[in-house]
Amino acid sequence: MPAPAFATPPQPVSTETRLAYVLRHFRLAYENVPDISIGYVDTQPQLQVADGAGGFFSQTNPYPAAPNMREWLGQSVPFFFDAEPQRPLLELLPSGHPIINADIISGAFYLLSGWQEYYSEERDQHGRFPYAASVQRQYGFVTMPVVNYYFDVLKTAIQHMVGHSLQPRTWLNGAQWAAFVTHDIDNLYSAWKAPTKAAIQRRDWPSLARHLWQHFTQKDAWDNLEEVQQTVASYEAKSTFFFLPEHRKAANGTPNADYKVQQALLVTQIRHLHRNTAEVAVHGSINADSVKLALETAAMREIVDLPFDSGIYLGNRFHYLKWEPTITPLIVESIPACYDSTLGFAEHFGFRNSYCLPFFPFNFQLRQECTFLEIPLNVMDATLHHPRYLQLAPEEILPAITPMLQEIERFGGVCTLLWHNENFDPANKNTGPRQFAEIMEYLRSRAVAFVNGQDIVGEMNKPTSTSS
Template identity: 45%
Template sequence: MEAIFRYVLDQFNIIYQLQAPVEIYYGLNNTSRIQIKAAQTAFFQNTSPFPDAPPVYYTWKNQKIPFWFESLPTEEIITLINGKAIIQVDIIANAFYFLSGWQEYYSAERDQYGRFPYRASLQHQYNFITLPVVNYYFDILKTAIEQVYGITLKSVLADNADFTTCLTHDVDNCQTAWLVEGMQALRKGKFLNFLNLLSLKVAGKDNWFNVPAVMQTVQQYGAQSTFFFLANNRKHQGIANADYDVTQALYQKWLTLLQRHNFEIGVHGSHITALEPGKLAPEKLKIKARVRGNRFHYLRFEPLLTPTLMDEAQLAYDSTLGFSEHFGFRHGTCFPFRLFNFKTQQSYSFLEIPLHLMDATLHHPKYLQLTTDEILPAIKPMLQEIKKFGGCFTWLWHNENFSQNNGHNGPAAFKSIMAYLQEQQANFKTTGRVYDLLQPHRPD
C-alpha cells in the first residue's frame, strides 16, 4: 500500500503545493503528527472492479460523503490528541480508488465506442456523480494538516478568484451545417432557413465555419479558451472524424489568429488514436501550432491502453475524462491529477484535466433531454461543489453549438452558463495555463 499512499499524496501536493515537509503516516504508529487509519482490506490485492460492501456515510462540511472499505463506524473523522491528528477513516484507499480509475481499469463494461459507461459506475449505483468525493477526502487531510501545523492551505487554482474554469471547444465540423441543420429545417418545414443555409454554403461559408466568431464571443466575456482540432478527416469503421482538413491554408489562418489572441490550441485525437500506438503524435504534427494538450474524439479512452499512448505522444496534458452520459466527476475530483500506472505503480507523466460538462450531454437522444431553461439549474449544484474547493470547472462547448439554429444546447444555454460563472467570480484560464500553474510539484 506504500505506492498507493505516495501516489495519493502526490496528487494532493499538485494542488496544495506544501512549502515545508509535514509528517504523515498511513497507519497508526502513535508518534507521527498526522496518522491516517488504514482500512483492513485486501481489496487492492485483487482485481474486482467494485467493492462488495456498500459505503458508509459520514458528514463533512455539512455533506454526507460515502466511504468504502470501512468495517467499524467512527464517531469523529479527525481526533486531536497531544498535538497529533488521527484521521479515523481511510481517505487514502478511497481517494486512490477514484483517482486511479480502478473501477474502469478492472471492469469489462464498455459501450459501442469502447468507453466505460456511466451506468456501470459506482457513481451511478449510489447516485453521487455530481459530488466530488475525492475533494472531500483531500479536505479532511488538508484540515488535519492545518490544525496540527497551524498553517492555511489553499488550492493553487483559487489564487486570485474563488475557482478556475477552463472553457474548451472541440472542432469536429466546419463544413456540414448546410446538410445537418438544413435537413432539420426541412423536417420542421422551415424552408427559408434551409435556403439560407444552402446559400451560405454556395457562397463558400458554411454556418459552422465559425471559429473566429466563437473566439470573439468568448472575448466578450474577457476570457480565453482552448480549441481542440481534429487532424484526421477520414472515417473510422464508418464513424466520422473531421469534416475539414486542418492542413489547408484557411484553417492555418485560424490557428494564427487564435495564437495571436492568446487562445490555446490542442489536438483532438481522432477515433483510432486512443487505441493504437503511433497515431496520436502524427496528428499533433499536422497542426502547425504549439500543441501541448489533447482530448480524444467522442471522449474515447481505454484505461488499459490510452494513458501509455498519451505518454508515447509526449503530450503534456489530456482533458478527456468525463462521462458522455452525465455531467459530473468521473474520477471523483474537480482537481487536475495524474493517472496511476498499474504496471509501474507510479504516476503517468501527463496531467489529466478532467472534463465535467459536455454540451452534447445536456440534450441528446442517448443522454439527457434538458431544455435550455433547465440546463443552468441542473448544473448549479455541481458548480457550487467546484467553487467550495477552489477547483477547476472544465467544460466543452462545440463550435457548431454556437449556431443560432440550436435552440436546446446552443447560444442561449452557453450565455446563461457564462453569466453565472462571472457572477460566481470564476477565473477563466486556458487548459495550458492550468497545466503551467501546477508544474512546480510534478511528481518524480
C-alpha cells in the same frame, strides 16, 4: 463491448504506492502543507489513518464494498473502506494527535486512479467505460468531488496538529478558482445537412431550394472559428480549440472531422486564432494509437509553427471522449503532451474521478503516476440535451449544473467546459449561444480566473510552499 485484455498481468498496488500517490496530490491541492509524517496506524506516523482496504488492492475486483455515508462540511459524503463507521471520522488519540477512522487514503486512490474502469469489463458502443457502470452512478455522487472532501478531512487534521490554516492553491492573479473554456472542432461545413435532409423528408421543395442556395452561396453556419473566439473574449476569457487532424471515418464507421486540417484556408484561420491568444490543441482521432497520435500532434505543431525544440507541448482530448484505461494513458505518455482533457462522462456532467483539480493519472502497468497532467472535463454541451443523455430543457441547464460549479469553487478547482463550435449557431435553441452565455455570465459573476491549458500546466508546476 468488453475491455481489451491486459497486455501484462495486473500487479498488486502496494500501500506505499497508494499513500505516495494520494499525498502527492494532496500537496498539490494546498499551499504551506507542513512536513509531517502521514500514514497508517501500524507505522505510527504523526498523523494516523485507519487501514480499511484489507487485500482489495492485491485483487482485480473493480468495486469495493458499499461506502458508508458520513457528514462532512454539511454534506453526506460516501466513505469507502470505512471499517468502523461507529467511530468518529476524526478523533484525538491520548497523545493529542488526531486519527482519521476511515481509510481516506485508499478511498482517494480508488477514485482518483480510475481503478473501477481499469478492472471493469463494461464498455459502451464507443468502447468507453459507461457512467451506468460507475460507483458515481450507483451511489449517486457524480456531482460531488469526493476526493476533495477526503482531502479536507486530512487538511483539518493537519491544521489541528500545527495550529494554522492550510490554504487551497490559487490561480491567475490570486483567483480562488478557475474555468477552462474549450471547443472540440468536429464539424465546420455540415450545418446545412440536417435541415436539407428534413426538407426532403417533408417534401418541402421551397425550403430545400433555400437551404441548397444558402449552402452554395454563403459561409456555413458552423464555419465560425473567429466568431467563437470573439464571443469567448467578450467575457474576458480565453478559448482552447481542439482540432481533429483525421477526416477519414474510423474502421467502425464512427465519423472524424468533416474538414481537412491542412487545407490552406483552414491553416490560415488556425494560425489567426493562435496569433490572437487562442490556444490550439489536438483532438486525437478515434482509436488513435501512439504512432497515429504522434502524427496528428506533429501536424498541428506544423500548422501553428511550433518547433519541437521550443519546449512547448500541445494538449490533447480524444474524439468522442474515447479513453481505454488499459492502453490510452500509455499512448499519451508516448508523445510529448503537456496535458490531456478527456476524462469526463459523456452521459452526465460532474467528476469522473471524483476530483475537481487537475491530476496525474495512474499508470497501472508501472504502478506510478503518469508524466502528463489530466485536466478533467466537467460539463459538455452534448451531455445536456442529447437524446441518449440528459435531455435538459434550455432553462434547466444552469440550475442543474450550478451545484457542481459551487463545489469546484468551494475547493479551488478548475471547471472545464466543452462547448462545440457548432453549438454557437443561433439555430440551436437547446444548447446554443444563449445557454453558453448564461454559464459564462455565472462564471464571471463568481470572480473565476479564465485560463487555458498552458496556464493550468504552468500553475500546477509551480512549487507549493511547505511549512515546518
